Amino acid sequence: MKKGFLILFYSLLNSVFLISPARSQVSTAGDNISLSVASLALIETNATSISMSFQPVSVAGAVLSSVSNSNLFIKISSLVPAGTARKVTVKLLSGTIPAGTQLTIQPTASTTTNSGGTLGTVASSPVVITSVDQNLITGIGSCYTGTGSSDGYRMTFNWGIVNPSATYGQLFATTSNPVIVFTVTAPE
Amino acid sequence: MGSRNKISASILLFIFGFILSGSVFAQRRNTAKMNLTCNIPAIALVDFASSDLRTVTYNSSLLDPNQVEQLVSDGATDGTTWINYSSIVRNGTTNYITAEVSSGELPGDMTLNLYVSPDNGEGAGSKGTACGQMVLTSYPQIIISNIGSCFTGRGLNRGHHLRYEWRSIDNENVIEKPHGNIVSVTYTISSTE
Numbered sequence: 001m002k003k004g005f006l007i008l009f010y011s012l013l014n015s016v017f018l019i020s021p022a023r024s025q026v027s028t029a030g031d032n033i034s035l036s037v038a039s040l041a042l043i044e045t046n047a048t049s050i051s052m053s054f055q056p057v058s059v060a061g062a063v064l065s066s067v068s069n070s071n072l073f074i075k076i077s078s079l080v081p082a083g084t085a086r087k088v089t090v091k092l093l094s095g096t097i098p099a100g101t102q103l104t105i106q107p108t109a110s111t112t113t114n115s116g117g118t119l120g121t122v123a124s125s126p127v128v129i130t131s132v133d134q135n136l137i138t139g140i141g142s143c144y145t146g147t148g149s150s151d152g153y154r155m156t157f158n159w160g161i162v163n164p165s166a167t168y169g170q171l172f173a174t175t176s177n178p179v180i181v182f183t184v185t186a187p188e
Numbered sequence: 189m190g191s192r193n194k195i196s197a198s199i200l201l202f203i204f205g206f207i208l209s210g211s212v213f214a215q216r217r218n219t220a221k222m223n224l225t226c227n228i229p230a231i232a233l234v235d236f237a238s239s240d241l242r243t244v245t246y247n248s249s250l251l252d253p254n255q256v257e258q259l260v261s262d263g264a265t266d267g268t269t270w271i272n273y274s275s276i277v278r279n280g281t282t283n284y285i286t287a288e289v290s291s292g293e294l295p296g297d298m299t300l301n302l303y304v305s306p307d308n309g310e311g312a313g314s315k316g317t318a319c320g321q322m323v324l325t326s327y328p329q330i331i332i333s334n335i336g337s338c339f340t341g342r343g344l345n346r347g348h349h350l351r352y353e354w355r356s357i358d359n360e361n362v363i364e365k366p367h368g369n370i371v372s373v374t375y376t377i378s379s380t381e
Contacts, residue, residue, distance in 0.1 A: 042217055043217065045220045049224070049225065050223075050224050051224075052225065052226055053226075053227035054228050056229050057233060058233075059235070060234050060235035061233075061273060061274055061342035061343070061346060062339060062342055063274070063311070064228075095224075097226065100337075101228075103224075103226070157224075164313070168313030168339070169313040169314035169336050171313070172228065172278055173231070174278065176226050177223060177225055179221055179224065180221070181219050182220045183218060185218075
């Protein structure tokens with residue numbers, strides 16, 4: 001087995017030298033070395049589902065309170081060409097947000113423990129989730145957030161009644177299962 | 189011969205591995221899906237707000253949260269009792285509130301009338317329709333119907349105003365002092381579901 005490898009190696013070596021016509025004619029040789037850094041964008045979350053439920057009111061006459069959930073972390077790895085940046089966007093992919101209610105998401109800056117690079121700027125106010133992509137994080141350069149379950153950009157969902165005086169009557173007791181999607185965009 | 193086969197197999201594997209890893213890098217995973225569950229529970233809660241403790245008392249602690257009891261005695265209350273409710277219904281259903289005389293004897297020569305005013309306009313949502321006037325009996329009768337998802341607000345001047353009146357059995361004369369009789373009136377919120 002070892003012999004076989006050695007034979008293969010020597011024959012490869014020989015063929016390289018034999019087909020090199022410049023071998024005996026110049027005393028210096030140069031090769032163009034191409035170092036390529038591929039543009040890269042990866043996104044992942046620490047959870048696959050988030051569950052929220054309005055708490056039943058305990059006092060007659062009282063209004064439902066909004067609920068929030070901060071369990072989600074978004075992790076990314078990004079490499080960009082010089083002078084470009086990526087964004088992370090969010091939109092409703094399928095299903096519906098129950099009528100009369102509004103779901104917002106507020107990103108916070110990436111954790112710093114295991115991260116590095118140009119991590120971008122998070123939206124300054126909560127983003128209302130609709131079926132249209134909206135920016136959560138902008139100005140993402142080459143960076144990494146870390147891969148731990150609590151590394152990355154923490155997302156706080158807030159689910160509540162938009163405008164009770166106008167929409168409370170549209171509420172119905174129900175369970176819905178919307179799917180949202182986070183996208184890390186191409187560099188631009 | 190066998191070792192040569194092994195060598196070529198491992199070279200092939202190496203090459204395949206290289207091709208596969210290249211294709212993984214090419215397929216950048218730039219989206220992440222998140223499944224959400226949004227749950228709105230059904231709710232039906234009813235209670236009183238009253239400052240008229242002289243003639244009306246209520247105690248909801250011994251009863252289910254969707255049921256409250258009010259003691260009515262010594263003539264008409266002076267109009268400071270309000271019924272408050274919170275309601276979240278399933279699509280296609282409504283909640284309703286019934287009233288019944290739940291304890292105490294109605295004197296044989298008189299009736300206990302209940303006046304339920306329309307919702308006072310606080311809170312929000314699809315509030316119920318009041319019956320107006322009702323002669324109370326020991327059977328539950330609907331006093332507020334067609335309650336959708338709504339809340340009346342909590343306290344006086346929120347929800348529906350309740351007023352009791354003792355009347356003679358022919359329902360003509362208002363009686364101020366019904367000989368110290370005390371009856372309990374129980375209000376229950378239920379679903380048409």
